Amino acid sequence: MATQKLYPRGTVKRIVKAHSNRSVSKNADILIFLDYMLFMQELMREASIRSRKSGEKNISANTVRKVTEKTLRKFQG
Amino acid sequence: MSTSTPNARGRRSPLGTATPSGDTTLTGLQRLPIHTRYPLTPSRLVTAVTPGTQRSASRYTPRARGAGAPATPYGLRARQQRAANTPGRDRRRSGRIQRETTFDILRNLGRALAPISQPIRSSPQDKPEPVEEPIDEFEQLDNEPEIERPRLSLPIQEPEEEGEEASPEIQPPRMSLAFAEEDMDITYRSVEYPRDASIRDRDRLSMMSRATGRISGDFDETRLESDDADETGIVGEDDEAEDTMISGGDFDRGGETEDLGRFHFDLNFPSPAAAPLEDPTGEDMNDMEEFELSTAEPPPAPSDDDDDDDVGGDFGFGLDFPPATSPSESPGIVGGGLRDEATPAQGKQKKISRHGIPIPNFPAGVVKKLATRFARSGAGSKAKINKATLAAIEQASSWYFEQASQDLAAYSRHAGRKTIDESDVTTLLRRQRHINNSTTVFSLAQKHLPKELQQDMRLAMPP
Numbered sequence: 001m002a003t004q005k006l007y008p009r010g011t012v013k014r015i016v017k018a019h020s021n022r023s024v025s026k027n028a029d030i031l032i033f034l035d036y037m038l039f040m041q042e043l044m045r046e047a048s049i050r051s052r053k054s055g056e057k058n059i060s061a062n063t064v065r066k067v068t069e070k071t072l073r074k075f076q077g
Numbered sequence: 078m079s080t081s082t083p084n085a086r087g088r089r090s091p092l093g094t095a096t097p098s099g100d101t102t103l104t105g106l107q108r109l110p111i112h113t114r115y116p117l118t119p120s121r122l123v124t125a126v127t128p129g130t131q132r133s134a135s136r137y138t139p140r141a142r143g144a145g146a147p148a149t150p151y152g153l154r155a156r157q158q159r160a161a162n163t164p165g166r167d168r169r170r171s172g173r174i175q176r177e178t179t180f181d182i183l184r185n186l187g188r189a190l191a192p193i194s195q196p197i198r199s200s201p202q203d204k205p206e207p208v209e210e211p212i213d214e215f216e217q218l219d220n221e222p223e224i225e226r227p228r229l230s231l232p233i234q235e236p237e238e239e240g241e242e243a244s245p246e247i248q249p250p251r252m253s254l255a256f257a258e259e260d261m262d263i264t265y266r267s268v269e270y271p272r273d274a275s276i277r278d279r280d281r282l283s284m285m286s287r288a289t290g291r292i293s294g295d296f297d298e299t300r301l302e303s304d305d306a307d308e309t310g311i312v313g314e315d316d317e318a319e320d321t322m323i324s325g326g327d328f329d330r331g332g333e334t335e336d337l338g339r340f341h342f343d344l345n346f347p348s349p350a351a352a353p354l355e356d357p358t359g360e361d362m363n364d365m366e367e368f369e370l371s372t373a374e375p376p377p378a379p380s381d382d383d384d385d386d387d388v389g390g391d392f393g394f395g396l397d398f399p400p401a402t403s404p405s406e407s408p409g410i411v412g413g414g415l416r417d418e419a420t421p422a423q424g425k426q427k428k429i430s431r432h433g434i435p436i437p438n439f440p441a442g443v444v445k446k447l448a449t450r451f452a453r454s455g456a457g458s459k460a461k462i463n464k465a466t467l468a469a470i471e472q473a474s475s476w477y478f479e480q481a482s483q484d485l486a487a488y489s490r491h492a493g494r495k496t497i498d499e500s501d502v503t504t505l506l507r508r509q510r511h512i513n514n515s516t517t518v519f520s521l522a523q524k525h526l527p528k529e530l531q532q533d534m535r536l537a538m539p540p
Contacts, residue, residue: 017434058461
């Protein structure tokens with residue numbers, strides 16, 4: 001993890017810039033990505049809990065879709 | 078110790094049968110040297126506890142040497158040399174087995190004399206009367222004749238007066254919103270919140286509707302394709318109108334279909350107009366409306382064309398019909414037409430944000446890596462993520478980025494900045510309740526981020 005790049009910093013910056021129409025300061029994208037990681041963690045946690053509840057072995061796309069809204073709502077500032 | 082005593086008794090019992098009970102002490106004392114010979118007898122335990130062994134418990138003792146014989150000749154020689162260098166050690170231990178302290182003798186004597194003796198316990202003290210007296214009082218109180226039960230209902234005539242008297246005392250419930258409006262310190266957070274939430278809800282709903290609409294189709298498809306799918310397969314409310322129109326075309330032949338066509342176009346106009354009427358609350362919502370309309374509207378225009386063409390092909394006056402319909406259509410569904418032109422532009426691989434800036438795709442590899450990592454930590458074992466799931470996760474993360482960057486933009490706008498700063502993200506994290514008094518940004522970063530990024534972050538925002 002530490003050896004290879006964790007994420008493309010430029011891409012994250014550009015995505016946020018495109019959505020917000022504002023420039024992103026030099027190192028803010030790290031924090032944004034940190035938040036994204038937290039989001040993914042939460043999303044996968046919810047999805048795995050839900051899939052386990054319904055007795056699936058792996059996480060299915062439908063489960064993720066169902067969980068997405070809830071998790072996004074949790075992450076709105 | 079306790080194991081040895083019944084054993085001793087068992088051994089003594091045959092002797093006890095032969096000799097009177099007074100001799101038992103003698104037999105017990107005779108037994109003593111035998112005990113010393115057995116390795117499991119209490120004497121060994123006693124010697125193990127003697128101060129000499131306690132002092133050098135960690136050091137090597139002759140017994141330990143016998144237990145762990147040196148495996149190599151070098152080890153053997155080393156031990157011999159050590160023994161030769163310090164002869165006092167072994168010599169001091171030599172009389173170990175024979176030596177018995179007075180304590181041991183006394184203990185053995187005690188065991189022989191009283192094999193079954195209980196340690197002295199303090200007898201239970203009685204807690205007598207001072208407790209009982211109050212009980213008596215209570216009982217007396219209990220035994221007293223019952224007090225009359227209070228009436229639980231209110232008298233009929235008075236309640237109005239009472240209500241009038243009581244009402245000023247009860248404070249009217251205050252909504253949290255009103256409280257927030259009074260306090261200027263909190264306003265910028267909490268007053269904005271519900272409005273934001275309502276907008277966000279609509280936003281999210283539109284997303285969800287899109288998602289649910291798309292479930293049938295592939296996520297990888299561009300929007301243009303999904304729109305096509307809508308045209309061909311699943312058409313919304315407009316379908317009914319078209320059906321009726323087609324059926325009408327089937328039933329009557331001749332020029333009457335033209336009238337029917339006009340009639341139906343009149344019908345069709347309100348349906349696209351009605352969609353924006355449903356949520357026209359905010360002017361800012363224009364983008365949202367576009368978003369929704371792109372799903373709702375496009376079907377009517379092209380499908381109408383198709384139907385008309387079909388009708389024309391069937392009945393032979395196709396030449397007259399299409400030119401008549403197309404001008405009548407164009408004023409009505411201008412918006413839809415424009416959207417249709419806009420969607421193909423969006424559909425080309427890169428999406429375009431509401432500000433008209435193309436959004437680069439977040440690399441799927443990173444998403445997958447994160448997803449597998451967190452899925453594994455959740456599920457315990459290795460969780461496999463197939464393509465459809467990955468697509469759903471990517472969709473979710475693109476929504477997440479949209480939402481987060483809109484929030485960030487709002488924060489920076491509020492702060493009067495033009496750039497999204499670290500402090501904005503910190504605010505976001507705090508509002509998401511990831512940062513609080515106990516966890517800081519740095520602890521979060523330490524948990525999740527590699528060191529280089531942490532360093533960059535630290536440079537950017539000194540604590």
